[in-house]
Amino acid sequence: MEMESPSPFPSPFKGDILKGKVALLTGGGSGIGYEISAQFGKHGASIAIMGRRKNVLDDAVSALRSLGIPAVGFEGDVRKQEDAKSVVEATVKHFGKLDILVNAAAGNFLVAAEDLSPNGFKTVIDIDTVGTFTMCHEAFKYLKKGGLGRSSSSGGGFILNISATLHVTASWYLIHASAAKAAIDSLTRNLALEWGTDYDMRVNGVAPGATGDTAGLSKLMPQEIMNKTVEKLPLDKVGEKWDIAMAALYLASDAGR
């Protein structure tokens, strides 16, 4: 596996803002998901990561542990409800509880709408949207106020869904991912309303634009397109994974309440 680049900047947050928290991250072994895992861990959380590729998970867990972070990896595909259930259960068994779920797993490829089969469309919806809902569904009984493993004083847990900005207007050759991410934003709002009101949980989304050093960028924005596109970005540059992780950290901390 390609080694993840070190974070470019020091954290502006205190090192203990997630002390004692247990976080499970889908897609936590690479890209934005890994950066959030590392930053949550550096700020006191214990980290479980879920992904389909064992070698990616193993490398990420080793890298996290080398930073002194309690970390464990569980193989699983968010498209399979039994995997979602068993990974959530394994996390709680390993660390005793669950406080934070981050849905960062995604699938994507560039394709013109006319060349996309209904099954190709469904595949991305299944990973991104249905996968996010399934993870929320399986984690709910541990994250809700008074849920399994939660102390009576700790209130409800936190869910962060990673979306995108593709669907804010329209994006070439990403009809599947645009629809999937729009649906994720919608389910984030609905869960924030229902579970925030009834179960003292917080459900937030972060919607990154083009982010450097990720599969999304290398897969979806080949260098020649990138060279043309960067000039059109308001700041003449793509974002960094660190930027996204800092937003995630703020939201996951007590400051994000």
Ligand code: HXC
């Ligand atoms: C057209 C394609 C295709 C392609 C797959 N399909 N790749 N169609 N062009 N390049 C179609 C297949 O033909 C098939 O439909 C259906 O999709 C399922 O394909 P499989 O290969 O069986 O799927 P699977 O092995 O499960 O792989 C899922 C995947 C793959 C999404 C296709 O790319 C993947 O696993 N990716 C995970 C990692 C990833 O993509 N990360 C990047 C996330 S970036 P038929 O009809 O033939 O059966 C991101 C950023 C968003 O999310 C924001 C960007 C700015």
